[in-house]
Amino acid sequence: MTDQPYEGQQQYQQGYDPYWQQPQHQSQPQPQHQQQSWPGQQQGYEDPQAAQQYTQQWQGQTWETQAQAPVAPAADTSYAPQQAYAEPPAPVATPPQAPVTSGYGPASIGGNARITDAQRARLEGRSPVIEPGMQPAALTALLGLLLAGTAAVGSYALLVPLVALQAVTAAGWFRLNGMWPARQGIALAFLGALVADVALLASDHAPSAILGTLGVWVLLSLVLQLRSHADADTRMYGLMATVASAALAIIASGYLAAAADAVTVGAASVAVAVLARALPLPTPASVVVSLLAAAGAGIAVGGMTDLGSEGALLGAGAGMCALIGHRVASYDYPSRFVHFTAGVALPLAAAAPTVYVLGRALG
Template identity: 70%
Template structure:
C-alpha cells in the first residue's frame, strides 16, 4: 500500500498498472519516464505529479522570498589529513596525533611541559612549574623612579605650582600603569577617567588651599562615576566587574598621589628623596630579602640626612621607603611586560608613598 496522496486515483500509476493511461484520457505528448529509485516503487516513477508531491509550491510572495538571497549548494569538503585540531588554551588536553601523508616528513614537536599544553601564559607556566610569577622591574625603572622623586622634591622646595608639574606626570603614569598591569590595554576610557579624577582632586586642593578633605570627596565622586559608566557597558558581567575594579583602583591610586600636594613642603622633600634612594638600592643585584632591608635602611638614612639630622626625617623616610617597596612588589607581579615595568614599576612606588608622606608629615610636625 503506497503512502502517496495521488497513488492510483487518477490513472497515473498504482500497483501493477505500469503507468498505462485510461482509455478516456486525452492525447498527450509522449514523455520519457523517470527511473525509479531503489525502495521507491513504481508509484513515483510513473507519476508525472510525483515531483509536486514532495515540493511545496507557494502561490504568493512572502518576506522570505524578498529578503533571503538564493543559497547555492555547498561543495563537499574533503578533510585535510594533515590538519590537527588543537584544544582550547588552558584546557589541559593534548592534541591528537594527525595522520601524515605518504612521503611527508614526520612533524616536529616542542619540548614537553609540566602543564601538558604549550599555549599558556608565562605566568601560568611559572605557577605550574613551581616558579614565582614575579619579575622585578630592575635598575632602569628604578632610576626613572629616582629621577621623578627628585623632581618632586625639587618642585616642593620651589613652590606649589612647581610641584604640580611632576605630580601630574606621576598621576598619569600611575593610571596607565595600573591598567596595563591588570592586562587591560588600551582601556583609554578607564585611563582617562582615572587621570581626570586626579586632575580634579589637584584643582580642588588648589582652590581649597590644599585641604586634604577634597581628596576623599573627589574619590567618592569618581567611584560613583565609574560605577555608572560600567553599568552602561554591554560586556559580560564578569568583565564589567573586572573593569569596574580596575577603574576604581586606578583612580584611587592617581588621586592618592595628590597627597604630595596636600603635605608640607619639607615632608615632600624628605619622602621623595627617601623613595628615590630606596628604589635604587632595591634594584641592586643582591638577594630579595637583603635588598629590601638595605632599601629601608637607605630610605631612613636619606630621610635623616635631608630632614636636618632629625628623627622625624628618619621616620618619614622609613614610612616612605616601606610604601615604595610595596608598590615595587605589586608592579613586578604576574610576569609583567617591559611596558608595565616602565609605567607601573616607575609610578607605583611614589604613588603608594604619597598618603604616608602627608600623614607622617602632619603628625610629626
C-alpha cells in the same frame, strides 16, 4: 523469408565481445528481401555495409551501457545500517615535558602562542613575580628627585612632575590588570586626579578635597560600567580596575597637600629605596638594605630641612610604602610596558599618604 536470425540480432542474443571483429572472408551478398525487424528497428538495410555500420553502432552503445556501474535499488540505500560506537579509550598519562628555556615563541597560525616570562615561571613551578629592574628604578628615582626639588620651590612647580606621576599611575594600573587598551577608564582616572589637584589648590582642607573627589569618581566609574554592554563579570572587573586606578591617581595628590619639607624628604627616600631594591641581592637582604637606605636618606635630607633627625622615620615609612608598590608592579603578568609605567609610578603613588600623614605628625 529465411528462418535464420539476422546477424546483428544473433550477436545481441549471444552478447557482445569487445575484441570480436567481423570476419574478412564474408563475401556473400545479403538477401534482397525485407529482413525481420526487431524492437527499435523501423526497416531493414539492404546494403551490407549500412547494416554492418548500424550493427557496430548499436553494439558500441550496448558496450557502454554494460560498462556502467550497477545502481543499487533504492530500498537498499534508503537507510544506512546503525553502527555501534566503541567507548573512547582511557586517557593516557603523558610524561612530564622539559621546562621551556627559549624567549618568546614565534607567532604562527597553527596556534604556537607567545608565552610571557610569568607564564613560563608558573609552568616551571617558580614564582610569577618579576621585578621591574634597574631601568624603571632609575626612572622612579628621577621622578622622585623632581618631586623633592620642585616641592622646595612651590606648589605650582610641584604640580608639573605630579601630573606626570598621576598619568603614568592611571595607565600603568590598567595595564597591570591586563585591561588594554582602556582609554575611557584611563581618561576617567586621570581626570579625577586633575580635579583633586585643582581642589587642593583651591581649598585649605586637604582631606575633604581628596575624599570628596574620590567619592564622586567612584560614582562616575559606576555609571560608566552600567552603560557597558559586556557581561556582568566583565563589568565588575572593569569597575574594580577603574575605581582602583582613580583612587591611586587621586591619592598621589597627597604630595600637593603635604608640607614642602615632608615631600622633599619622602620623595628622596623613595628614590633611594627603589634604587637599593634593584640591586642584585637576595630578596630578604634587598628589602632590609632598601629600608636602611631610605632611613639614611631621610636623615640626610631631613638635616637640610626643619625635620632634622625625625626625617629618618619619615624616610623609613615612605620607603616601606614604596616597596609595597614595587611588589605590586612585579606580580602576576608583568611586561616591559607594565614595568615602565606601573613599576615607575606605583612606588611613589603608594608613598604619598604616608608622606602627608607623617609630615603633619612630625611637623
